[in-house]
Amino acid sequence: MTPDDRTPDELLDAIGPAFGKLKRGVLQEVENPISTKDSTRAMVLGVVLGCPAVAQEQPGQVGESGEMTVGGIAAAMCVDPSVASRMVTDSIKAGYLRRVPSQLDGRRAVLELSSEGLEFMARFRKQQRAAFEYITAEWSETDRLDFARLMLRYVDAIDDLKNRKPTAEA
Template sequence: MTYSIHILNRMHALYDVRMTSGAESEDDAILDGIGPAFSRLRRRVPTSRRDASRNLILNIVTAGDGEMTVGGVAEELGVDQSVASRMVSDCIAAGHLLRAASQQDGRRTVLKVTPEGAAARDGFAKAQRLAFEEITRDWPAEERLQFARLLLRYVEDGARLRRQEHHEPG
């Protein structure tokens, strides 16, 4: 799954426009609460900061279309390449990733998830599912599944939008 910083920046810009217009409905207040809610949601799964960072990197490398590089990770996270490089190096030191020559361009170095990294990612996913089930334990089953479907759609649409914006000349 991809969490686009660009999408959040766009949401904040829309929020700023609404707030300066002086008209805020109850629906606007609900929609304005999404960003802070996502921040709180991330903290729900009991992991260390390092594990959360590793999980994020593993998901980005796994979900990447084609070959993922450190530069691609930086772009996906919206951070400097040096920050992404440190995060990737931590995953490599933990045995979760390895660097390999690109099969498309031997001059490039790409990232590959190791079997240990795949196992760690699966463990993180299980912990996240357990947290989701705990949080929604009192919800009707259909509401739980509908929310899961909509959340996955939201993430997929965000990734699609980001890819379109990345490939458009600007």
């Protein structure tokens, strides 16, 4: 059965399992594959790059200025602080991330991308696009762009959940 053959209820019921099948592994199926270790590094660096959004979501973990800490990484990635610390240390050893003194509190260390980290993320973003184009190679351009718009809208809605008022239960 194709998605086009499903009823609206069947489509909506299939979304959860479909998200469960999404894998970063597809980045290993394209030309110049990204390793699993680099995929993990990209997740950490992506959190640091997206820091202002995380600052709004995790006020106890990230300073108002958008400074990212290991605790902020742990909160954003929903992992234990010790796991986040190991991932940050790995990215630092790889030369992609560095600890610097906070501009708000010099006693505190915050994270920022190095120039190598910025270059790595540019390469990773190109790889992500190549994977998307590879996966959707048989789709029409209209379908690709519609899916991209809807996916971005979906992710924006996730980011906006914190602003949504709870609905009154009857």
